Amino acid sequence: MSEVSPYASPLFAPLRPWLDQLPPFPDTTALVEMAVRHPIFTENGRQVRFVPPQPDGLAYECRIWESGEVETRPDNWHDFFNALVWLSFARTKIAISASHVRAMTPAGEARGDTRDALTHFDECGIVVLSSKPELLDLLRGFQWKALFAERRAEVQSSMRFVIFGHATYEAMLKPFRGLTAKAVLYEVSEDWLRMPFGEQVAAVDGLLAADLSSGRYTRPRDFQPLPLLGIPGVTPESEDPAYYDDTWQFRPGRRGRA
Numbered sequence: 001m002s003e004v005s006p007y008a009s010p011l012f013a014p015l016r017p018w019l020d021q022l023p024p025f026p027d028t029t030a031l032v033e034m035a036v037r038h039p040i041f042t043e044n045g046r047q048v049r050f051v052p053p054q055p056d057g058l059a060y061e062c063r064i065w066e067s068g069e070v071e072t073r074p075d076n077w078h079d080f081f082n083a084l085v086w087l088s089f090a091r092t093k094i095a096i097s098a099s100h101v102r103a104m105t106p107a108g109e110a111r112g113d114t115r116d117a118l119t120h121f122d123e124c125g126i127v128v129l130s131s132k133p134e135l136l137d138l139l140r141g142f143q144w145k146a147l148f149a150e151r152r153a154e155v156q157s158s159m160r161f162v163i164f165g166h167a168t169y170e171a172m173l174k175p176f177r178g179l180t181a182k183a184v185l186y187e188v189s190e191d192w193l194r195m196p197f198g199e200q201v202a203a204v205d206g207l208l209a210a211d212l213s214s215g216r217y218t219r220p221r222d223f224q225p226l227p228l229l230g231i232p233g234v235t236p237e238s239e240d241p242a243y244y245d246d247t248w249q250f251r252p253g254r255r256g257r258a
Contacts, residue, residue, distance in 0.1 A: 014164075026079070028074045031084070048064070052074060070083065085166045085169070095210075121184070130160070136187060155232055179228045
């Protein structure tokens, strides 16, 4: 009997081109080699390299800015997925890293809402795209059953869900009830949805890089909560409409939010 891949969920699709080249464990050596074969350069021209944690105390984002070195712990799923997101969404990771540095004090100590927002999305972000704005409105309104059960066929045909956050990819290895991502929403055309998926991922990378560089998201609460196990196809339990009656997992949310 064949072993089930840890990447079986359809939500791993953005990383699939890389995962198909890797064994089913966090192979740091292979990541280092991939970064050499597919070079990425930071906003200030440093080539990105995945290196072991360094003992000099330099802040994580400052190290990327100064040398292009991304500290990556060996045999660590969290850092493994972070590296794969660098390879898959390079423009966005470059924008996030540069935005962190710009938001720091000279001592590198400042956090504040802007850096917290960047970190939240970097760790737990997801992009939701739809050619039907009314579906996005249902998501904004926390109308989970109306969206994912009553209009399930439309969700499957007219929406796309693209995980960005590396902590969310790690969590998807063993998804749990209540697993929630931080979403940004985009209305797209029907033609956009017909593009090959690889082209969609590249387009998402461009959209995110522009938005996260512009200062559009300045607080963690600027992102839309999205319970991942409600997305059609992620768990078999969601085929039953009664699944969405679980208000602990599918919460009514902040209905008064702008």
